[in-house]
Amino acid sequence: AYYAVHTNEKRSTVTLNQKSRFGIGDVYFLAIAMGMCEVVEGDIKRLSERAVHMVSGQKIEADVCLKLYGFNGNFDVDRLMNIKSMFGWWPDEDFRRFVIAEPIGVNATQFGGTSFSPGIRAWVEQSAHFLWYPSDWQIIINCGLMPKHPADPENDRPAYVVDARHGTSCTIAVSTVIQALATSESERQRRAHHVPGDLKRRKQLECHPMQRFLDECRGEWEDYGRKWKGVVRRGTSDVEDTSPRAAREALGRENLAGSLAFQGAKPPSQAKVNLLEVTAPVRRKLLVHLRDMLKGRMLSDPAMWTWLRSAAGTAIDQMWGDFAHEVERGLHATLVQQQAESDAAGPSGRFSCWWRFRAFVLHHYLPHNRSFFGKLQDPVYIAIYLATLIPIHGVRVTIFAVILLMLMFPGPPDEFQMINFILLFKGMQFLTSGLIAMGLASFKYFRCFSWYKEDPLSCIDASGPGASAMGLAVDYLGSITLVWIAFSLLPASRSLTQRHTALDQDGAGGRLRHLLFYDMKCFAVSLLALFLLTAATCDDVRLESGVVQQFSQLIGQRQFRENVFWCTVIYSLLSLPFTAFAIPGLQTILTHSDPTGYNRQGACVVWRLAHASANQVPRAPEQAYDPFDWYAKVATKVFTVMERGREARGVEEVASWEFRDLSRGLWLKLFRRSQEARAGPASAESPSSAPADGKVASFMRQVTSLGREARGGDSPYRFGDFGRGLYWTVKAGRRDSDCPSCPAASVHQVPLGVSSVRFVPEDEEEIDGHVFFCIEVIAEGSLDAEGGAEPWRVRRRYGQFRELALKLG
Structure with missing residues (x-):
């Protein structure tokens, strides 16, 4: 349940009920929903610098304090009109005085539009009607349905300022009691001075197309998300x-x-x-x-x-x-234990040696049936893994370039494998070009200092960490080139399990995309560091020479190669966040991608861990009996019955079960009132439509249906409906006209043509805390309409008048 939002038991209609206006309610709802607002109830004791001290002793940090007075009316209007109490829109039951102001708050179920003109037109018609037909005013006074509102000086609220509930009650009462002001669409179409409903609908959709309206709502919601939290959650x-x-x-x-x-x-x-x-x-x-x-x-x-x-x-x-x-x-x-096909055929054709080599490498390095610990038992995997750890510039980049080529062809590449390649490559970069390279460089410096004390610089120039210029360039530029090649292939990749994965979801794709942009920023930082180090240490470059000559001089300098080496180390160490994805299982959680692997034929299949019983002979299909299926069926039926009982109890929160919900659900199952049947046509719920499966069962269904009608008519069945229906059944034997659902009502299976409808205020009755109003109905063409016989009476609650009018046609 959300703030100010209330639904019926079926969750088919929504009612907004709040004291604030629409704009305030929207902002307040979004603030609460997104965790940007905290509600504290209490009295303020004093204010200090950037703090509010409450009477309860609580101290609240605050930068701004606003005192809101709200929307107050003017008591001069009450004095001018001499208002003691409002009777609907009329002061002191005088139809000659009509005072109306926009009702404060929101109390609405159905929204017919977004402008004031339809509502203002209805107000004008109501005020003018009683000036034209004063005799109808007595009907309004005698109906007893009009709300009243006196002045409230303590809350600075004049009498003419009413709330939304007052306005809604007044409008419904007037339009229901006075037939000339009926609000049904069919009645409006019969009146010449009203715009037909189909024309109004067409004009509304022309001015405000549905898709444009939804796009505006979504855009405004996302704008709140960007401003308040920096993210938009979809x-x-x-x-x-x-x-x-x-x-x-x-x-x-x-x-x-x-x-x-x-x-x-x-x-x-x-x-x-x-x-x-x-x-x-x-x-x-x-x-x-x-x-x-x-x-x-x-x-x-x-x-x-x-x-x-x-x-x-x-x-x-x-x-x-x-x-x-x-x-x-x-x-x-x-x-569910679905077994994916693991023996799919791999690619073949020309260059068979290449396809066999590709299948061999991918099956051992990215297998479809082994975990990380299982791969450690494979000598081929260990050899490839150790080869990527060799601290020789260019070796790691070359090996991963070959693996990327194998993943790309034949295309399209698998989405999980592209994501896995990026994370593996960056993780190995941190380990190989970062930690291991830094450790080896320190050992080389120590070696030159310890064994070549006479000339350590010559030793560093000959065998130092920056001796290989070509290897440094390949390692430095290849570290970012391969990653962005794989990332550019992600939109064209396919997901083997047809699921939304890294790039389609804000969570997974957002993190991977943010990490790659972080990697680009780290590369830019290392380039800036290289530029600054070169400008500070390489001063032997001749400025009068050309750009190509200057670059050749830089590459030939030993100091520049040292700068490149340490910038490569810095760039590799900054890849530390990628190593979190190398933890077994964490990559799947953070990327929301289903693991895949390669079989012996080189085909990409769903990853499945090989168990010890994988080599056992499978049972025949007719013998493959799973006892858990039977327990699952029983548990599903029990939970379904309890869910039905919870709905009948009137609790909207899902899975808020009680033990008694099981008996309620069994009771509803006895009468075959599932959720689909309750949502069907009204004739399916009537006793006459029940199957003839026994006199006792038919009688119980009729009694229960009668009890539900007495309680309200359209809500789901409850456990006490049988007792309530039995009470009315016994009472109907003494006085049929007092029954909330008279026998005459049950024979009408089609909408009636009504000759006249009037209230009977003196014949209302209270049952179980609910007031039932009685109306008299005479159908067109009936003997009652011609002969003046006793009309058909029916009782309904106040909120069901509109639905009853639709049923009566």
Whole structure:
């Protein structure tokens, strides 16, 4: 549930109810939803420099303090009109005086437009009607439905300033009681001075196209996100829709159609899939509680800096979203147990030696069935890994260039392999060109100083860390060139599991893209350092010579090669953030990409860890019985029944189950009132449409339907409807006209043509704390309309008059 937003039990209609106006409500809602606003209730004791001291002893840091007076009316209007109390829009029940101001707050269910003119026209018509037809005013006074509002001097609120609830109640009451002011669309079309509904709809869509309206809303929302948090979250928002339908759709889109839709995989077990769908809200709720508990523990220090608290909270939220995503993916991969095709044929054709060499290298270096520890048992992998660690300039870049060539051809490359290549290459750069190169350079300096004390500079010039000019250039420029070649291929790559991965998601793709731009900035910093070091140390270059000659002189200088070496080391050490992705399992969480690997034929397939039982003979399909399927079916049915019982209990929060929900759900299942049947046509809920499966069952269904009608008519069935319906059934035997749903009402299966409808104020009755109003209806062409017999009476709650009018036609 969101601030000021209320829904019915079916979540089919929404009511906005708040004291503030629309603009204030929108900003307040967004601030709360995005964590930028904190509500503190209390009295202010005093103010000090950048602090507000509360009476409770709490100290709040603040830079600006605003005192808001709100929107106040003018008491001169009350004195001028001599208003003691407002009767709707009329002071003191006098229809000759009409005073109206825009109602404060919001209380609306259906929005017919965004301008004032339709509402103002209705106000004008209401005020003018009673001047033209004064005899109708007595009907308004006798109906007892008009709201009243006296002045409230303590809150500085005159009598004529009413709230949105007062205005809504007044409009509904007047338009319902006075037939000439009826608000139904069919009645409006019959009146010549009203614009037909189809023309109004067409003009509205011409002026405000739906797609443009949605784009404006989305753009404004993202603008708030950029201004307040610096990010725009799509897909997974802080404000979550916890409805069962949204949970099923999100789960089906993101997981079933993604991580389970492997090429060549066997169909999943439907029982397990259903179980995962039903329990999805429970898992989401549990993960949210764990996240809140973790944030409470980590951010509980009151002395923590404000900026650090905000940054840590944002980091936890983002990382927790990745963690929750991987929990869902792991559950689906484990429970559904789909077996991907691992024996797919690899590329072939001309240059067969190259294809065999490619399959050999990729299968051993990027296997489809081995983890990091499993690869350590492979001598070929160890040889390739040690070759990338050789501290010789250009060797590491050459090996990774060959591997990138193997990944690119034949195309298109796999998305996970491109991401994995970038992270592996940068991680090895930090290790090889950073730590190992720095350690070897220190050892070389120590060697020259210890064994060549007479002339250590000659030793450094001959065998120092910057001796190889060509190798330095290849290592320095190749470190950024290969990375950006792989990154440029990502948009053209394909995802083997057809899932949204690194570049499509704000979380994963954003981090990888930010890291690569960080790498470019580090390269620029190293170039700047090289320029400054060259300008400070290389002073033997002749300035009068050309650019090519100057560059040749620089390359030939031993000092310049030393500068290049240490700038390469600095650039490699700055690649430290990439090493976090090398941790087993963390790369999948941070990039949201499903791992893949290469089989013996050189084909890219889904990564599956080889178990000890992989070589066992599989059971025949008719013998492959999984006992967990039976438990999954039973658990799915139990959770479905409890979810139905929760909805009947009237609780909107998903997965907020009680033990009694099981009995409520079984009761609803007995009468075959599932959620799809409740959303169907009204005739499907009537007792006459029930199947003839026994007199007892039919009688119980009729009694329960009658009890629901007495309680309200359209809400889902509840456990107490049978007792309430039995009470009205017994009472109907003594006085049929007092029944909230008379027998005459049940025979009308089509909309009626109404001859007259009038209220019976003296025949209202209160049942279970709800007031039921009685109206008399005479259908057109009936004997009652011609002979003046007793009309058909029906009782309804106040909020059901509009729906009843639609049913009556």
